[in-house]
Amino acid sequence: MRTTLKKIVKYLVARPSIELARLWPVHVCISMMIRLNEIQLSAEQLKAIVVTVKGKAPCKLLIFGLGNDSVFWLKLNRGGVTIFLEDNNDWFQRVTSRSEDLKAFLVNYNTQRKDWKMLLESLLLLDMTLPSEVAKEEWDVILVDGPEGWGDQTSGRMKSIYLSSRLVRNSGAIFVHDCDREVEDIYCNRFLKHEYLEKEITGPFGLLRHYHITNRYT
C-alpha cells in the first residue's frame, strides 16, 4: 500500500519538478528532478550543461540519445532549437509521447561497438546521412549520451562522437557522457582534442567530459 502511494506521489510530482528545475536550476531542484524522473546524469553533470546552455540561450542544442531528461532540455532552451537523435524505436515512441514539442529523429547508426577499431581507420565509414535540419546547422551545444554503448553488440558511440566534432560551431561546447568507457575515451581523444577539454565530472553512471571547441578546423 505504501509502495503504491509512493509511486502515485512520484508520478504526480515528477513533471512539476522538471518545470521547477528549469525555473530555478539550483542543486536542490536539480537533484529532486533527477530522483523523481530517474535521470542518469548526476546533479553536478547536469548543472555544468545547464550553465553552458543558459549562457548561450536561446541556442541550437543537439542531443544524441533521448532520455528521461529530454523534456528538461527542451524547456531549458525555450525559444531556441533543440533536436534529439535516437536509434531505438520503442524508446523513441515512449519518450516522444511525453511532449508534442519534442523534436526528435529516428536514426540508424548501422554500427556495433565491437567494430570500433575498424571504424577508426576510415572517416568515410563514420559518416552518415543525417536529417537535413541537423546537417545544415552549426550547433552551439551538443550532448552525446547515446546511442547505447555498454556492450559489444550495442551500437556504440563511435559515430555520435565523430559527428559531434563535425556539427559543432566554432566556440561551441560538446559534452560526452560515459567517457570512463574505452571506446568513448578513445574516440574523444581522437576527434575532440585534449586541448579543448574544459572539465571532467564524475557521476554514479559515468564520467562526463566537457569540451570547448575554440577552433573546429585545427
Ligand SMILES: C[S@@+](CC[C@H](N)C(=O)[O-])C[C@H]1O[C@@H](n2cnc3c(N)ncnc32)[C@H](O)[C@@H]1O
Ligand atoms: C544513456 S540514455 C540517456 C540518459 C539520459 N541522458 C539521462 O541522463 O537519463 C540514452 C540511450 O539509452 C537508450 N535506452 C534504451 N532504453 C532505455 C531506457 N529504458 N532508459 C534509458 N535509456 C534507454 C536509448 O537508446 C538512448 O539512446
